[in-house]
Amino acid sequence: MKQILSIVKYTLRQNIRNRVYYILVVFAIAIIFVTMLLSVLGGEQPVRILLDFGLASIEFFGLLLVIFAGVSLLLEEIESKTVYLMLIRPIPKWYYVIGRYLGLLVSVYLAMLFMYAMHFGMLMLKGWVFDPLYLIAIFSSMTKIAIIGALAVFFSLFSTSQSSSLIFTIFIWILGHFAQELKFLTAKMQFTPIKVVLKVLYLAIPNLQYFNWKDFIGSGLTISYWFGVSVVYAFAYCAVCLLLSIHLFNKKEF
Amino acid sequence: MSSAIKIENLTKIYRKSHLGRVTAYVGVKNLSLEVKEGSIYGLIGLNGSGKTTTIKLILGLLFPNGGKISLFGNPMPDRKKLSLVGYLPEMPYFYKFLTGREILNFYAELSGSVPAARIDEVIKIVDMVPNAGKRVSEFSKGMMQRLAIAQSLLHNPPLLVFDEPVSGLDPLAIREMRTLILKLKEEGKTLFFSSHSISEVEKICDTVGILHKGEFIKVVEQKEWQEKNNLEEIFIEAIKDK
Numbered sequence: 001m002k003q004i005l006s007i008v009k010y011t012l013r014q015n016i017r018n019r020v021y022y023i024l025v026v027f028a029i030a031i032i033f034v035t036m037l038l039s040v041l042g043g044e045q046p047v048r049i050l051l052d053f054g055l056a057s058i059e060f061f062g063l064l065l066v067i068f069a070g071v072s073l074l075l076e077e078i079e080s081k082t083v084y085l086m087l088i089r090p091i092p093k094w095y096y097v098i099g100r101y102l103g104l105l106v107s108v109y110l111a112m113l114f115m116y117a118m119h120f121g122m123l124m125l126k127g128w129v130f131d132p133l134y135l136i137a138i139f140s141s142m143t144k145i146a147i148i149g150a151l152a153v154f155f156s157l158f159s160t161s162q163s164s165s166l167i168f169t170i171f172i173w174i175l176g177h178f179a180q181e182l183k184f185l186t187a188k189m190q191f192t193p194i195k196v197v198l199k200v201l202y203l204a205i206p207n208l209q210y211f212n213w214k215d216f217i218g219s220g221l222t223i224s225y226w227f228g229v230s231v232v233y234a235f236a237y238c239a240v241c242l243l244l245s246i247h248l249f250n251k252k253e254f
Numbered sequence: 255m256s257s258a259i260k261i262e263n264l265t266k267i268y269r270k271s272h273l274g275r276v277t278a279y280v281g282v283k284n285l286s287l288e289v290k291e292g293s294i295y296g297l298i299g300l301n302g303s304g305k306t307t308t309i310k311l312i313l314g315l316l317f318p319n320g321g322k323i324s325l326f327g328n329p330m331p332d333r334k335k336l337s338l339v340g341y342l343p344e345m346p347y348f349y350k351f352l353t354g355r356e357i358l359n360f361y362a363e364l365s366g367s368v369p370a371a372r373i374d375e376v377i378k379i380v381d382m383v384p385n386a387g388k389r390v391s392e393f394s395k396g397m398m399q400r401l402a403i404a405q406s407l408l409h410n411p412p413l414l415v416f417d418e419p420v421s422g423l424d425p426l427a428i429r430e431m432r433t434l435i436l437k438l439k440e441e442g443k444t445l446f447f448s449s450h451s452i453s454e455v456e457k458i459c460d461t462v463g464i465l466h467k468g469e470f471i472k473v474v475e476q477k478e479w480q481e482k483n484n485l486e487e488i489f490i491e492a493i494k495d496k
Binding site: 002003006007010013014017018080081082084085086087088089090091092093253254 | 317333334343345347356363366402
């Protein structure tokens with residue numbers, strides 16, 4: 001356990017010293033400011049624009065960070081052979097996969113929390129009335145990041161190049177937002193082979209619509225048991241992805 | 255004297271698949287060797303003879319197709335027993351955003367019970383005190399090699415496995431490496447290393463194994479090459495007609 005924490009600690013340290021990390025964070029902050037300017041043009045709903053565009057931009061940049069860092073996290077180390085000196089330590093190999101994954105999440109979450117703090121400050125300046133769903137929306141976005149991160153790690157071990165891992169992860173991320181549509185399409189499909197493929201795809205991809213709580217901020221919606229279900233779902237999905245990643249990693253030769 | 259490394263009939267076949275066509279080639283075949291505790295064992299051979307493959311199999315970085323490996327009598331693979339080994343890779347790479355000291359701290363934490371004072375000790379052993387606080391991205395090749403040696407010594411392992419330890423080093427660094435290896439032997443450590451440099455191997459090894467095309471073709475004891483005064487001749491003789 002102590003060794004996993006060490007891997008998390010040093011992954012975080014590596015990431016926050018990477019220039020790319022700062023470039024993306026600075027770019028995201030710039031986008032939040034642009035959102036603030038846009039909100040001025042928002043007529044009767046300037047706060048709503050700031051709220052929606054801000055949350056969406058932060059989530060988007062979080063996803064970019066986790067996808068790009070996630071697909072290169074293990075692959076780069078395997079290609080550069082830095083992984084050798086980790087694998088010859090007397091620790092189980094799965095410590096490495098879990099430690100790296102958690103380190104990645106902590107790095108992305110730190111950047112996101114910084115952006116959320118700025119966003120919250122701007123909303124307050126604009127006279128927004130706090131809604132607890134804002135916190136749920138943040139938590140859900142972070143949960144979504146955890147799922148996409150787990151998928152990125154899995155694909156980086158499953159495929160042989162960073163570009164194919166990237167394409168797979170982005171594809172699943174997009175498809176994950178259309179899970180309900182996929183379910184509808186499966187029900188309407190008459191041709192059995194395609195129906196089976198769609199059904200498998202529906203079950204395999206993460207249903208990211210469970211995590212879109214940001215759409216309900218200010219609607220007066222109370223936090224239902226669905227929030228709990230979505231957390232359990234995310235946890236289970238990440239666990240399956242990570243178990244598969246560990247299996248692939250254990251079988252890998254270096 | 256008991257054995258630090260014992261390998262019996264070790265075989266590794268690499269399989270590469272391209273457009274559905276599988277090509278197989280031999281990494282090592284029926285390799286058997288024994289390294290006595292407290293000795294220096296050198297593995298020599300031409301490029302692609304199987305030296306690095308043998309080392310990777312010992313460390314569990316590759317999986318064998320057949321055969322047995324044991325370290326100090328413990329059958330491998332056993333990840334816990336990796337604490338008995340210190341490894342120096344052929345081309346050491348490190349996390350470029352971390353400093354030398356941070357890297358040693360990190361590996362020390364992963365290796366288990368390494369006291370903090372040991373980190374300072376190994377930094378002194380490899381003579382990198384002035385550079386330990388610099389980021390790895392600022393390191394020269396020589397400094398990288400020193401850091402790589404330092405990480406292999408951190409947990410004070412009884413067995414050191416070095417893959418081409420003098421490759422690409424300047425004459426002064428080669429001499430330092432030779433002195434270090436001999437000092438480690440004096441401390442009772444076992445050293446197993448691969449090299450292209452026959453002149454280096456004959457200066458420090460007790461036993462030399464010759465690998466050719468994945469097969470172990472000859473074991474030469476120090477006495478033998480000292481009598482003939484030429485390990486190179488023995489090597490060329492051994493690989494000729496093979």
